[in-house]
Amino acid sequence: MNSTALTIMCLMPILAMINMLFNQTHFLMTLLSLESITLSLTLFVPLMLMNCSAANTAMAVILLTFGACEASLGLSLMVSMSRSYGSDMLKSLTSAKC
Template identity: 40%
Template sequence: MFTIVISIFYIGILGILLNRLHLLSILLCLELLMVSLFIGFVIISANLANSLLLSNNLILLTLSACEASAGLSLMVALSRTHNSDLVSSINILQQ
């Protein structure tokens, strides 16, 4: 079961490395990484039967929801200013 979680994590990393065209695809791959980490921590805490680890899982889930909302708001702001969500059109750091 844990090998499935590791393979989902690697699929998320591969998706980030290969699909760097749109910002939305990068954000979805980041969510896949967070979900795979959450499932992995749930499996570990269920095997250890530790209630402290279960509360940490809820904190991780809350932080991943905050990360998703912040990423989507940044994507909306960037698509309004640059008129697209292409990563190549975002040159914020260049002067």
């Protein structure tokens, strides 16, 4: 694997976390950022295990399983939030409604 691809693979989790920090207006954008973090870690962890010559390839399957559980939980929370508050804006969760 060439060094450019390795550099991009190493920067993907960091860029996904930065994306999550700056896109916190809608709940759907936050969920998409979490999914990009999960996907980048699914690609990043086996690559790093391969570089360390570790034989643990089941970590990618475990990360994909957690990613699927996180996606289903996040979508169910978004549906219940949009039904309760009428939108998926994260500001509607923190505003006091007296």
